[in-house]
Ligand SMILES: Nc1ncnc2c1ncn2[C@@H]1O[C@H](COP(=O)(O)OP(=O)(O)OP(=O)(O)O)[C@@H](O)[C@H]1O
């Protein structure tokens with residue numbers, strides 16, 4: 001595969017370590033040789049050298065972090081379907097040599113593109129600054145100077161350079177392409193590169209023969225874009241940023257999942273475009289059949305079609321979402337990393353959460369330690385502590401784990417209390433291990449044991465649900481002791497016990513779990529000492545010691561948050577890896593009726609359709625592996641729900657990817673934060689309610705725009721068709737139609753600043769194309785009625801097309817302003833943006849026909865007698881709107 005990599009590097013590019021890269025993956029170099037070729041060492045780069053390399057090779061980012069240039073942004077907006085349709089119509093007008101229409105369409109396209117790129121630029125900038133707040137870091141080992149001791153510290157991922165020595169632990173993103181120097185039980189998830197969903201194990205290979213495998217299967221290489229699911233490692237960076245395999249595979253691809261937002265906005269856009277494409281032939285046909293007009297009506301038909309296009313939709317959407325996101329960040333510290341996720345959040349009707357650290361505080365305290373008979377036995381706690389201690393000690397990156405922390409703290413207290421009774425816990429002096437004391441603080445460091453020595457670790461993973469520490473005991477020469485702790489069922493599966501004992505221990509666990517305790521079983525096995533590493537295959541034939549029970553406090557605001565979500569019509573489901581009994585108790589305490597609890601094994605036995613059925617009616621899923629969680633989420637989505645997932649662990653990542661919108665607390669591990677669309681300021685769950693409400697408000701504003709824009713456009717088309725047939729001339733000149741349309745569009749931007757009715761955010765808000773249809777029909781007809789009344793007035797008071805055009809133009813703009821004020825959903829005071837917009841519309845409507853610009857457009861002054869009559873028509877129109885709204889004749893919408 002060496003050739004594959006070298007082939008990917010363009011010839012003649014002087015990238016830093018091409019020679020090394022090819023060598024690294026192919027030639028079976030030893031770690032030391034790799035380091036030498038990278039001009040690096042196992043102790044890490046010197047800071048100055050790292051700085052030089054950063055300047056030379058650039059930031060370690062796949063895409064440049066600078067916002068795109070203006071020209072690119074403008075070009076990008078041309079790709080949107082509305083703009084494309086407008087441009088198409090412009091070309092048709094040009095071909096028909098209707099130059100004025102073509103020019104006005106060009107102006108329209110330009111205005112909408114400029115507005116749109118300005119809106120997107122602002123939105124991108126604020127989203128980027130929000131994202132920076134939750135950016136991921138890499139653990140790097142560097143030295144201040146050549147002779148200084150190496151220092152392990154966190155740096156922004158972008159500052160990594162080739163030759164850097166990095167540490168990897170569970171929950172880390174692999175920050176660049178790296179070559180492993182040392183690895184311990186490392187498994188990584190490389191789905192982003194290979195599409196393979198199961199994690200693969202990585203290690204420093206024993207035999208060079210293994211290096212002949214395909215690139216991504218090579219055991220000693222890890223790649224940017226993958227993440228660590230279990231185990232730890234130390235590695236040297238071989239390629240960064242655009243040189244990584246991830247970058248070459250994803251060049252130009254956004255690679256995001258499509259959520260509810262993309263589906264609904266795309267759906268609406270295409271419905272409208274289809275409708276619009278139908279209008280032009282209809283206008284042509286009506287004029288041809290009833291008036292015998294020919295192709296000379298083409299520019300008019302085109303203008304009517306353009307008038308129907310809500311080309312400001314993308315601008316409104318971006319502005320409304322960006323405003324919502326900025327407000328959330330300011331008010332409750334919730335960070336929306338991807339704007340459409342805010343809409344999806346408002347649409348969520350099922351929120352799945354994990355238990356520990358989400359519903360509970362993840363501040364555990366040991367509640368009991370029992371032998372297999374249910375009697376208190378300090379030896380159980382002791383061995384659990386030995387396991388915790390060495391799991392932490394032997395990891396390259398000590399990963400904080402509340403469970404292990406609690407066990408060590410309890411063991412220390414127990415040791416102090418029984419200092420003379422038990423000799424299993426040495427009191428002092430403690431052997432302070434730098435890695436541990438750095439992470440844990442003094443309390444844990446004191447609990448170090450002097451009588452056992454860690455040899456190896458088989459790290460925890462959420463599928464196996466257990467962790468093994470291998471230790472050597474001073475009193476047993478030539479023997480290694482495997483200390484295993486983990487989920488009761490999974491440890492029992494690996495113990496040499498009879499069915500009866502197994503059943504008894506399971507019952508004991510059941511009883512304790514019903515008290516809400518988290519349970520771990522502890523087991524031992526002696527093996528002849530060896531130097532070969534221990535593997536999962538060694539975890540069998542164990543002797544059961546007993547179980548440790550840990551208590552976890554409920555999160556302070558969890559019950560309030562769940563109640564608030566229920567009021568908003570969001571069903572909460574718990575997906576946990578824990579014991580069903582523990583999960584049931586926690587849910588009951590939170591007032592969440594657990595009902596029947598479904599376990600992971602049961603999920604395995606169901607096909608997708610049956611699972612979808614079951615999932616809809618189940619509130620708690622226990623003993624779930626990461627894959628189970630993801631399957632449940634997918635099943636719920638298939639059942640028509642919009643699903644959010646809130647989790648904080650590596651084991652939640654697959655489910656987060658499967659959900660419409662993924663949430664995590666700010667202190668979650670890197671992969672989880674990377675997978676999340678929405679990052680919560682802290683573990684206070686009540687902010688989710690605020691976020692959901694903000695999402696629904698943004699969606700509400702977009703829906704208001706759509707309802708009003710589309711219904712008045714529909715009204716206009718009906719009037720145009722009617723007038724076209726009734727009049728001996730065109731009811732409006734193409735340029736007039738387009739100018740009027742431009743005024744409508746720009747004024748409607750104000751809806752992004754409205755605050756919709758609170759009642760609107762009481763249920764999940766989804767934009768559905770067909771939900772608007774009744775509303776649009778009713779108000780479209782009322783609008784057309786006002787136009788026809790105006791035609792009658794004009795017929796009485798005026799003659800000639802200029803006066804007719806002017807009269808209708810004035811009426812149209814003022815009715816539009818009325819509609820905007822009367823049909824907005826909010827009951828509160830009119831925001832100033834909307835006051836300005838409607839005021840300006842009315843002013844333009846009244847004054848433009850009198851101005852020189854009006855004259856250029858073919859408009860002119862109107863007889864004074866027209867105005868009082870117009871007032872009567874407007875009053876009647878306003879009254880009709882109010883009646884329709886009140887009678888809920890036209891309910892529907894978002
Ligand atoms: N450090 C550990 N050592 C041993 N066993 C553990 C450890 N952490 C978790 N387990 C076991 O693995 C099971 C699943 O843990 P995991 O962290 O995967 O659960 P989860 O899905 O995150 O659940 P939760 O909803 O409680 O967060 C736990 O119930 C426990 O029995």
Ligand SMILES: [Mg+2]
Pocket residue numbers: 354355356357648649
């Ligand atoms: Mg968890």
